[in-house]
Amino acid sequence: MTDTTASQQSDSALRDASRLATGVIENVEEVIVGHHEAIEHIVTALLGRGHVLLEDVPGVGKTMVARSVAASVDGEFKRVQFTPDLLPTDVTGVNVYNQKTQEFEFRPGPIFANVVLGDEINRAPPKTQSALLEAMEEGQVSADGTTREIPQPFTVIATQNTVEQHKAYDLPMAELDRFMTKLRLGYPEADEETAMLGEVVGNHPIEALEPVATLEELQAAREAVAGVTVEEPIRAYATRLAAYTREHARLGVSPRGSINLLRAAQGRAVLDGRDYVVPDDVQTEAPVVLPHRIRTDSSDQTAEQLVTAALDRVAVE
Known part of the structure; x- marks a missing residue:
């Protein structure tokens, strides 16, 4: 072939x-x-x-x-x-x-x-x-x-x-x-x-x-x-998002969570007609893939708010 x-x-x-x-x-x-x-x-x-x-x-x-x-x-x-x-x-x-x-x-x-x-x-x-x-x-x-x-x-x-x-x-x-x-x-x-x-x-x-x-x-x-292609910068971005949750919560996102985030992003890419993942795919799926894996240290911040903060503060490189 x-x-x-x-x-x-x-x-x-x-x-x-x-x-x-x-x-x-x-x-x-x-x-x-x-x-x-x-x-x-x-x-x-x-x-x-x-x-x-x-x-x-x-x-x-x-x-x-x-x-x-x-x-x-x-x-x-x-x-x-x-x-x-x-x-x-x-x-x-x-x-x-x-x-x-x-x-x-x-x-x-x-x-x-x-x-x-x-x-x-x-x-x-x-x-x-x-x-x-x-x-x-x-x-x-x-x-x-x-x-x-x-x-x-x-x-x-x-x-x-x-x-x-x-x-x-x-x-x-x-x-x-x-x-x-x-x-x-x-x-x-x-x-x-x-x-x-x-x-x-x-x-x-x-x-x-x-x-x-x-x-x-x-x-x-x-x-x-x-x-669907997931380039190294996208994988590194997902890793940094997970690391942010681990640094700011009692229990952060597991490696399984990072895998699921990228798999969901692959599905999102195909839904949008692409054969490669872009940061927007990760950002669209993160709010529904990550929060239920997180336990925060304080009642002042929910898991959903922590993920929003991660998306705001973790740079796409």
């Missing part, structure tokens, strides 16, 4: 990935009114092989956004309703004795899907939440000494409420760090809410939503995004 042919194939793959991203965004917006920026962030995470955490008050559309993204990809979708009595094996699966064969058989849990919605994830105790850790990081599940691969592509979209905290559990940092992006949807604008009410008072549009991408196309798009 000549360099010219390889370049043409790469350009074609990037165009296909960009079209897929745009198609998924437009498809989700057939159901979700407003929240365009949040939907873009979710799609960049999807392209960047990441997982998404949606955190907000009840009723603003977190679950519907997740369902709409899942419905836009023609893969297997599973939903897990996290509750206080949910067991780890309810998520990962369990070995069951078959009396006919007199052998134990593994029954896969809902984690064995391409898109998994973890609804109200903070309602389950930490032991159950930890069942997601290996799957989210390594794409596999270990049970009774056997490791099983999860179908690819694989993405977890989890939701959690910010009210009734006395009835919920804090997500451990090890789990939070595995989410590429953490988003808050917020309340819609008045005109957006009015438009939404006009769409859902009859049959809900989610019921008519059709996939716009196959699993093969999504996997190809992810591979194209992984090949």
Whole structure:
């Protein structure tokens, strides 16, 4: 294969990935009114092989956004309703004795899907939440000494409420760090809410939503995004941003966070039709990729404010 042919194939793959991203965004917006920026962030995470955490008050559309993204990809979708009595094996699966064969058989849990919605994830105790850790990081599940691969592509979209905290559990940092992006949807604008009410008072549009991408196309798009160029100055810039958070917080951004930042930036570049990352890509994704990994020393400054300060003060060289 000549360099010219390889370049043409790469350009074609990037165009296909960009079209897929745009198609998924437009498809989700057939159901979700407003929240365009949040939907873009979710799609960049999807392209960047990441997982998404949606955190907000009840009723603003977190679950519907997740369902709409899942419905836009023609893969297997599973939903897990996290509750206080949910067991780890309810998520990962369990070995069951078959009396006919007199052998134990593994029954896969809902984690064995391409898109998994973890609804109200903070309602389950930490032991159950930890069942997601290996799957989210390594794409596999270990049970009774056997490791099983999860179908690819694989993405977890989890939701959690910010009210009734006395009835919920804090997500451990090890789990939070595995989410590429953490988003808050917020309340819609008045005109957006009015438009939404006009769409859902009859049959809900989610019921008519059709996939716009196959699993093969999504996997190809992810591979194209992984090949997006990230030059050394961009990598150094991401490193300096992470270092700033470590110097000014009790717990700063981990190396995994830096990796996720650049992967999200690669997804953003493809969404904008480029095969290389620019500083704007990093700056656009940093506010949703970095704060949930940070614990500040003082109540006077939130993690979001610290990331804003880092973006203001860390130079692009």
